[in-house]
Amino acid sequence: MLRPWLSSGAVRALSRAPRSLRPILIPRNNFSSASNLQIDRVPLRKQLKQDAKSLKAQKKQRKENEEASRQEWELTVGVEIHAQLDTAAKLFSRAATSTSATPNSNVALFDLAFPGSQPKFQPATLLPALRAAIALNCQIQPVSRFDRKHYFYQDQPSGYQITQYYEPFARNGYIDLFDYDGIAPEDGERVRIDIQQVQMEQDTAKSQEYPGPTSTQLLDFNRVSHPLIEIITLPQIHSPATAAACVRKLQSILQACGAVTTGMELGGLRADINVSIRRRSEVLGGLGQRTEIKNLSSFKAVEDAIIAEKNRQIAVLESGGKVLGETRGWTIGSTETHLLRGKEGAVDYRYMPDPDIPPLVIGEDLITRLQESLPMAPDTLLLQLIGPEYGLPIEDAKPLIELDDGARLEYYQDVVDILHKNGLDKSTKAVLARMAGNWVLHELGGLLTKADQTWHADIVPAQSLADLIDHLKRGLVTGPMAKQVLASIFDGDRRPVPQLLEEDNLLLRPLSREEYISLAESAIALNPKMVEQIRGKQLGKLGWFVGQMMRMGEKGRVEAPKAEMILRELILGEKA
Structure with a gap:
């Protein structure tokens, strides 16, 4: 450690001196003689400007490097989504599904692979899977079968996972991504991503590792056999931003049709990403060797991990190396992916038809009934929100659809419905709908952020917010006063808005x-x-x-x- 050349007593005395009289203490080895001692003082404001300028230059350079890289190299990405289905029972047992129950409290003998226990397919688990496949424009297969995917790990008690590898229940779907979904500019206004198949499979146990000398791992078998669907896209994505938009769009579709428990934020959806690189001059030689990045748990992680893996593969190839087929991991905040293991193939997993589970037969009448009852698709809903009925800007419409698993949108529509009951003309209704969007997203959203609270519809009753907006629109209260009233309701004041305004003398008395x-x-x-x-x-x-x-x-x-x-x-x- 470097020490100043003054004694500790002298340092304490100087620390009590006025700042203007204190000397600058410099370690001995920072200069060789008094003659070459020079202190450069940079004003804070100037330093901040220099830092901002440097950061801007770095971003510009990074963007130029990315563009140059894109011109020479073609990135190809395929997406695999694993989503927990919203069901009461597990896939092959009557044990309950729950993410919050006491560990190992919802477990059947089959879930633990007890000798002699047999799988019994639960038909109700098929319904959310079918809704998801229909929403993804898939062809439902009249007959599908289950297979065993063999691998040995502590979270898989039977030594194999039951999935649908050879004959899945849905094939040949697609999703459309638009510029408002956040796709890369080079992809234009719209890009279609084909879905190869959607298959049902069982989840594994949940592992919890505790660091320490013994490196203890605890297993919760509540999650074993929780029904999953795996959605596999074709390798048709060529930018990290579009890949992240694809995952985000898939999640919104699955949530809109009521197929899944939660989204990425709460662990109900996980993404595996396949990445390959090839020179654009070698497009006739097929795709480059792909690597797989496992268990990405956020949209940002998807984009960042793809960028990191793309750069790694380019560096390997430019140095004369060879990209190997590998399974790799990603840690949030990293700049590089890391090796997990060599990439397995179908041979390694020894796929085989499961002899204990009969074929799954799906009737056309069930498909028709589900098609007729399917909720509105996110894109259709977006067009409705930006249309004449609501008149929202797309910047407000999209968050309303995506926030809080759709709960924020339901609340907004409740507020608008209450406002519309006043029987106003159509033009006024659109104005009120836009006002409601602003207050639900920005004013109420700001209070939630400031209080660090999660959304729930009772935090400000829809009737209270509608009454407040109505008073504001009629000129009975000013904007700042309306915000003050909203904060009071947010903090727990449950008086009806007209009563609150009257009793607290908050109604506007116009100035002359x-x-x-x-x-x-x-x-x-x-x-x-x-x-x-x-x-x-x-x-x-x-x-x-x-x-x-x-x-x-x-x-x-x-x-x-x-x-x-x-x-x-x-x-x-x-x-x-």
């Missing part, structure tokens, strides 16, 4: 024109220089004067649009 002029003249008199700046076309400073008038006036009575109108009249000579 004379009162607005008096406030404006007082503000103007205190700030003559700023008045001249506004007359010099610095109109943005009008907002500052509006704020001064709102501070000077009685709380809740000054309306910003009227205040600005009076200011424009007095300062700029504009007539209303």
Whole structure:
């Protein structure tokens, strides 16, 4: 450790001295003589500007490198999604499915592979799987079969996983991705990704590792045989952003049709990504050697892991090496993927038809009934929200669909329905719908973020928010006062909004024109220089004067649009 050349007592004395009198303490080996001692002082603001400029330059360089890489190398990505189905029972036993039950409390003998126990397919588990396949535009196979995929690991008690490898229940589907889904700009406005197959399979046990000298691993067999679907796309994706958009879109479709328990955020959906690289000049030679990145648990992880693996493969090939077929992992915050094991193939898994499970036969009448009862698809719902009925900007419509597993959208629609009961004309209904979108997403969302709370519909009753928006639209309360009332309701005030406004004396009592002029003249008199700046076309400073008038006036009575109108009249000579 480097030490200053002053004694500890001297250091303590200097620390109590005024800052302007303190010397700068420099370790001995930082200079060779007094003559070459030089201290460079950089002002903080200048340093921050330099740092920001450096970061901007780095981002620009990274973007240029990415573009150059894209011109020379073609990235190809395939996606495999494992999603937990929303069912009451497990796939091959009557044990309950639960993510929160006491560990190892919902386990049947078959789940633990007890000798002599037999699988019994639970027909109800097929329903959410079929809804998912129909929503993904798949062809439902009238007959499908289950296979055994052999591998040995502590979370797989039987030594094999039951899946559908040879004859899955659904094939040949697709999803469409649009520019508003976040696909890469080079993919244009729309790209279609084909789905090779959707298969049912059982989940494994949940492992929990505890670090320490013994490296203990605990296993919770509640998750064994939880019904899964695996969705396998064709390798048709050529950018990390589009791959992340694909996973995000798949999750939204599965949630919209009620097929899955939760999304990626809570572990109900996991993504495996297959990545390969080839030179664009070698496109006739087929795809490059692929590697698989396992168990990605967020959309950002999907994008970041693909970028890292692409760069790794390019570096290997440019150095004369050879990309090996491997299974690799990814840690959030990393810049490189890491090797897990060599890549297994069908031979390694020794797939074989399961002799204990009969074929699964699906009737056409069941498919038709499910098609007729399927909820609205996310894309259709988005078009409805940005259409004339709601008139939302797409920046608001998409979060409403995606947030909180659709619960935020249901709440928004409840608020709009209450507002529409007032029997207003269509144009006013659209205005109220846009106002409701803003308040549900931004005002209420801001309170949730500030309080670090998760969404639930009772946090502010839909009736209360609708009443508040109605009062605001009718000019009975100002915007700032409405935000204050929303915060009170958020904090637990359950009085009806009309009662709350009346009892707390928050209803707007409009100022007269004379009162607005008096406030404006007082503000103007205190700030003559700023008045001249506004007359010099610095109109943005009008907002500052509006704020001064709102501070000077009685709380809740000054309306910003009227205040600005009076200011424009007095300062700029504009007539209303």
